Amino acid sequence: MLTDRRIGAPRLVALLGAWRRDGAAYGALADALRAAILSGAVPLRTTLPGERELADALAVSRTTTASAYDVLRTEGYLVSRRGSGTVTTLPARAAGRPRADTTPADEDVLDLSIAAPPAPTRLHAAYLAALDALPRHLATTGYTPLGVPELREAIADRYTRRGTPTTPDQVLVTTGAQHAIHLLLAAHCGPGDRVVVEHPTYPRAIDAARAAGGRPVPVPVHADGLDLDLLDSTVRQVSPRVAYLIPDHHNPTGTSLSAEARDRVRALARRTRTLVVADEALTDLTLDGPPPAPLTGDGRDAGLVVTVGSASKSFWGGLRIGWVRADPELVARLAAERSHVDLGTPVLEQLVAARLLLDGADALDERRAFLRSQRELLRGLLAERLPDWRFAVPPGGLALWVDLGAPVSSAVVALCARLGLRLAAGPAFGVDGSFERYLRLPYTADDDALGRAVAILADAWTAVARTPPSTADARLPYAAVV
Known part of the structure; x- marks a missing residue:
């Protein structure tokens, strides 16, 4: 297993944050480590601290860290080799970035896989x-x-x-x-x-x-x-x-x-x-x-x-x-x-x-005014239709980076594609399949298009929440992301 770098125990503890919860401590620690790997907070091919070193930093027993590592090794999120330590990875079913789909979108398909507004009038x-x-x-x-x-x-x-x-x-x-x-x-x-x-x-x-x-x-x-x-x-x-x-x-x-x-x-x-x-x-x-x-x-x-x-x-x-x-x-x-x-x-x-x-100052002013308006519109639509989704409102750029709260981004994007909306799932922005909790939502379309997009997203979210598919079943080619 190739390794790119090592993360120290103090840094890993800081990244895990408030990981404790009711129930077995090793299970809570395994959940926190898994979430950190899937979110990209702990990159893939990173050597983790040894079990004793991490136990000392967390003020838990070595049995707790050893058991948590064992759970993640069984699931495929960690690989251990004698002399090389324990390295982060992804299960075979989730590893790898999806391939690009360069098929042109149908005229009736709303394509928000491309974060780009129309040209300014000037x-x-x-x-x-x-x-x-x-x-x-x-x-x-x-x-x-x-x-x-x-x-x-x-x-x-x-x-x-x-x-x-x-x-x-x-x-x-x-x-x-x-x-x-x-x-x-x-x-x-x-x-x-x-x-x-x-x-x-x-x-x-x-x-x-x-x-x-x-x-x-x-x-x-x-x-x-x-x-x-x-x-x-x-x-x-x-x-x-x-x-x-x-x-x-x-x-x-x-x-x-x-x-x-x-x-x-x-x-x-x-x-x-x-x-x-x-x-x-x-x-x-x-x-x-x-x-x-x-x-x-x-x-x-x-x-x-x-x-x-x-x-x-x-x-x-x-x-x-x-x-x-x-x-x-x-x-x-x-x-x-x-x-x-x-x-x-x-x-x-x-x-x-x-x-x-x-x-071109006037053209840039026009573009910025349009984006401010559409950013606020998309924020309001999401608050109304998908209030559990979390995101920071960025001070610039073209899109929101939305935390769905569950690793189902590819599943949501797959359903949206069938409903007439093309988006880029979170893993498209990762090196090896991370970011299944995230979705990029551009605010670059007009009012009608953003309203339609959020309505489709709400329908797809309801369907995924009702019968959540596995990550393996949900993977699909991502659009040519821009």
């Missing part, structure tokens, strides 16, 4: 302005492996305005953020290389790491954000080539790194020489309070803290424009790497993005 004007600017580019070849100068300058100015001085030679334009993530991971990872990822996280980043031959190593994201202590120990223990983070309005939990956390991440990158890829696709979508400070800080760590940005979430999913901010040497290297698959991003779309970055 987008059309940006396209018209870009068409006026296009003629001066028609005398060129149109191949732009680095990006058109106007857009690279606009992106550099955007970073500079946010407090990170940037020059155009530090910017590479890509065909969407996903393209940028693939380029970065392919350039830095090979077979067997570790890639630290938040858990849960953006599913396509996990796919990109595996496509490059890398091995994703998860670090939990709790209700208050990324577990920085475990991030630090994981990076020291596994020596990853890359750490992929979503610092702003995290997908799917909605949390953001604090200013102190950002300082710690930059210090960790410097101390361990680990490349940190910060996905800022949702940075513009701050709905409450001030926008978060950039993870890049003053920009002096451009060789270690690389950012990925996107116009798709900020403005429109059909505007497939992304970018990388890095040191000029890495930018040139990535431009050379991309030549194996494409020769540049479409010029007209680059000109649209440049226009929006320079003069």
